[in-house]
Amino acid sequence: MQILITGATGFIGQHLVAALSTEHQLTVISRRRDKAERLFAEQVQVRRLDELNNLDAFDVIINLAGEPIADRYWTTRHKERIAQSRWLLTEALQQKLAVSQPRPRLWLNASAIGFYGQSDANGVNEYSPVAQPDFAHQVCQRWEQLATMAAEHQCRVCLLRLGIVLGKEGGVLQRLLPLYRLGLGSQLGSGKQFISWIAIDDVIAAIQFLLTRHECHGAYNLTTPYPVSQLDFSRQLARSVQRPHWLWTPAWLLRLLLGERAALLINGPAVYPQRLQEAGFTFAFPELSQALHHVLGGAPVTGRTESGPSSANSRD
């Protein structure tokens, strides 16, 4: 298939290109052509968005690009950048889709479990209502709405509501590992908030699964069936790098240091991949201990995770 990918130079995108380039012809849209060409060499064609008049040449669009959400303080200006980086690119792609003939058959769009807002629910899945919409919800909701416009052109749309993606080369582990290796792993706030995570290998496998399942459309949570509490996550990560775990960072301090962004760390419902499992997807790394062992190498982390699949894992 001819596949167009945005955000391919990022953490998930690089894994995806490596996995798809053996079977498909890939074109990458990047703001940094030199970097993309250096990264991918002969594997892909690199284009700037303004070089494409339409999307005639592509069977599939995979839209991942967006300003990182957790890297900087959320000033009004930066929040605007986080939102607009996703919305404007998606709108521009939709305009090109509307004038395409033939049109792509499939649109896979990144989103995030931030879609569910600040839910206190024990567990949420794709059928759950959004209790308290916040900034992350607003970004994801509009992003998903724009992506779903492709369905008006008989294009199948799947929305990838990503949890915290675990891989060594990027995402949250790249930031946490140096701290944990110094023994600075910490319980955050009550530690009872959930970390709904997924191994990078399962993200790529889920995308490949959705690529070929013509009956699949709509929102899919890309999260493990076994989310864990933040305290459990933190303890297991510390154990996996053979360091002690004794620090506690109170929620008020996180709010003081990080402002509104602290919500990403001190709130979080358990999010379950109900629709992926209903569709028949199986996870290679469902348990945190397995995933950390796979991602980090070394001795397996023993000890079962605190939380198994929840009763909320059924249709609400």
Ligand SMILES: NC(=O)c1ccc[n+]([C@@H]2O[C@H](COP(=O)([O-])OP(=O)(O)OC[C@H]3O[C@@H](n4cnc5c(N)ncnc54)[C@H](OP(=O)(O)O)[C@@H]3O)[C@@H](O)[C@H]2O)c1
């Ligand atoms: N990793 C996670 O744990 C996670 C969790 C939930 C959701 N997600 C979402 O999944 C998507 C991919 O995640 P990732 O971890 O691979 O992201 P990433 O490593 O930050 O890469 C995102 C890519 O988006 C492009 N980009 C960055 N800032 C941009 C801007 N201001 N305007 C337009 N494009 C911009 C860049 O590509 P170019 O420089 O080549 O243009 C970059 O390589 C993101 O949208 C992210 O929000 C990720």
